[in-house]
Amino acid sequence: MIDSDRLRSFIAFGETLSFTRAAERLHLSQPALHVQVARLTEDLGVPLYRRVGRGLELTDAGQAVLAFARDQDRRQQALRTALGTGPRPTLVLAAGEGVLLYVLTDPVRRLAGRAGIDLRILTRDQAGVLAALRTGAAQVGVTALTAPPEELHAVKAATTGMIAVMARGHRLARRRTIALPDLADERLIVPPVGRPHRDHLDRALAAAQVPWERAVEATGWEVMMRYAALGVGIAIVNDICIVPRGAVARPVPALAPLAYYVLTRPGLPAEDPASELAERAIAAFRAR
Amino acid sequence: MIDSDRLRSFIAFGETLSFTRAAERLHLSQPALHVQVARLTEDLGVPLYRRVGRGLELTDAGQAVLAFARDQDRRQQALRTALGTGPRPTLVLAAGEGVLLYVLTDPVRRLAGRAGIDLRILTRDQAGVLAALRTGAAQVGVTALTAPPEELHAVKAATTGMIAVMARGHRLARRRTIALPDLADERLIVPPVGRPHRDHLDRALAAAQVPWERAVEATGWEVMMRYAALGVGIAIVNDICIVPRGAVARPVPALAPLAYYVLTRPGLPAEDPASELAERAIAAFRAR
DNA sequence: GTCGATCATCACGCCAGACTATAGACCATC
DNA sequence: GATGGTCTATAGTCTGGCGTGATGATCGAC
Numbered sequence: 001m002i003d004s005d006r007l008r009s010f011i012a013f014g015e016t017l018s019f020t021r022a023a024e025r026l027h028l029s030q031p032a033l034h035v036q037v038a039r040l041t042e043d044l045g046v047p048l049y050r051r052v053g054r055g056l057e058l059t060d061a062g063q064a065v066l067a068f069a070r071d072q073d074r075r076q077q078a079l080r081t082a083l084g085t086g087p088r089p090t091l092v093l094a095a096g097e098g099v100l101l102y103v104l105t106d107p108v109r110r111l112a113g114r115a116g117i118d119l120r121i122l123t124r125d126q127a128g129v130l131a132a133l134r135t136g137a138a139q140v141g142v143t144a145l146t147a148p149p150e151e152l153h154a155v156k157a158a159t160t161g162m163i164a165v166m167a168r169g170h171r172l173a174r175r176r177t178i179a180l181p182d183l184a185d186e187r188l189i190v191p192p193v194g195r196p197h198r199d200h201l202d203r204a205l206a207a208a209q210v211p212w213e214r215a216v217e218a219t220g221w222e223v224m225m226r227y228a229a230l231g232v233g234i235a236i237v238n239d240i241c242i243v244p245r246g247a248v249a250r251p252v253p254a255l256a257p258l259a260y261y262v263l264t265r266p267g268l269p270a271e272d273p274a275s276e277l278a279e280r281a282i283a284a285f286r287a288r
Numbered sequence: 289m290i291d292s293d294r295l296r297s298f299i300a301f302g303e304t305l306s307f308t309r310a311a312e313r314l315h316l317s318q319p320a321l322h323v324q325v326a327r328l329t330e331d332l333g334v335p336l337y338r339r340v341g342r343g344l345e346l347t348d349a350g351q352a353v354l355a356f357a358r359d360q361d362r363r364q365q366a367l368r369t370a371l372g373t374g375p376r377p378t379l380v381l382a383a384g385e386g387v388l389l390y391v392l393t394d395p396v397r398r399l400a401g402r403a404g405i406d407l408r409i410l411t412r413d414q415a416g417v418l419a420a421l422r423t424g425a426a427q428v429g430v431t432a433l434t435a436p437p438e439e440l441h442a443v444k445a446a447t448t449g450m451i452a453v454m455a456r457g458h459r460l461a462r463r464r465t466i467a468l469p470d471l472a473d474e475r476l477i478v479p480p481v482g483r484p485h486r487d488h489l490d491r492a493l494a495a496a497q498v499p500w501e502r503a504v505e506a507t508g509w510e511v512m513m514r515y516a517a518l519g520v521g522i523a524i525v526n527d528i529c530i531v532p533r534g535a536v537a538r539p540v541p542a543l544a545p546l547a548y549y550v551l552t553r554p555g556l557p558a559e560d561p562a563s564e565l566a567e568r569a570i571a572a573f574r575a576r
Numbered sequence: 577g578t579c580g581a582t583c584a585t586c587a588c589g590c591c592a593g594a595c596t597a598t599a600g601a602c603c604a605t606c
Numbered sequence: 607g608a609t610g611g612t613c614t615a616t617a618g619t620c621t622g623g624c625g626t627g628a629t630g631a632t633c634g635a636c
Binding site: 293316317319320323324339341342 | 624625626627628632633634635
């Protein structure tokens, strides 16, 4: 059997990617923790992390072991709960802000109110959602993806189009739908460079040779739409969003639709609350 | 985290229900093992076993912990397999002889031939199948039950009637079906007293006030039918059985049909080979 | 009542693991 | 490219926890 102290140490290490900080968290000396991880590595016979520049990163095997360790930890908590002692287990959901605000309201409300379930929510971007699931930090994740990831259980819940959100009196508000050329020389509210949505917009507008101007950079659909409503510019967002007062939305069919996936870790038992949450999340998309 | 050495010790203890023998199996002294189990009990805060007369038995909590420990052990083996090191995990199926002989042939053949799966079969009676699943000794079980058990995931696969098996030239072989009075003063091949099937027969025949004679007591449907074919008497068996050469079978509608259940431990992930085996078992019943 | 078997506890010795100290690796800055 | 800072990795020392042998406690069988 794999030594549980070593697994516990590896959880701390895998979460911090630093022997020093992980040791602090465990109230242990850094060498002690290092030896624990070394023993675990030796026991499993596979390198669990590698040096990359100044820092460290988990290998694929390390990610698998981290996820395994967290799973085992959760199972042990569940056992303690079943035996009547110990706290109730926590169910962790990772999703983007938009999904949390506009789609998952009903599932979250239902499970949060349930006795015996301790729900935690991680607001993460696409990469963060995937990382949270891969390492077992979350049991359920919802995010937009171009393709379902390997190593995770993914169910496509919906494909959503893009909408242009603008102040009610905007000149483009008279149109039924917005074509890309309509956006020429418009002031757009966009996320910072590097965010998937920004890159997507950049590419699409460049391909259509549409010149545009940056009104303001903002992160988070709620924020973007708020400034759009105030007349700062046009925000291109996902049509799961609920448009705020003072703004109107018009579809932009030329932008490729996004597929939303509900993700769980493989090996999830059907009786787990996480399975119920995943199913409710899918239903919430469908009922939209 | 629960100490894994203690869990491993508890597996040995739970399987032997003897500190002395479990300690031998682990190449450990009896006091050392006793302390391990005591520490585990203290950690979990619930008694895991109790004294009953001279021997010991597991409490419900103890059974749950034993099953949990075995599950965890299996998961760790699966992790090692996934990492490329370690042996392939074993899948344990517990079922009665008849089911194994006549129904599960195809599922067993398919999974046994699969690379990466190490199939083990436990031939057990009804109580043994249930015990093997409750304590995690088996992942999949198939048996006849009057009612699905609590604490286990049960799917009713089929309800089967009873047939009377007799030598081809037997006087009752001329009938299409056999009523209970037809069996009056016949010589029957029956299992020993205490077996569910024997008790069931005793009650049914007594209720119909049918006197009968015991030809021979035998355990196992294959054996019973063999002697029926040889003219020793009439064997009342389940209609899943394939009648041997030289014998004929006639339905006995008056005997209550049996419901066969495919059992798995709750919390089984859908990707587990055990889930596939369970589904194939259900399909095998339906395809009969 | 006595004996045999097995669980449960005690006292002692020893090794796994934790700690301090320090060498090694890597990057940043000058 | 030299220096210093930060963090990982290793060596040596020591202590607490675990295993062992001895023995008490308990139950059933004869």
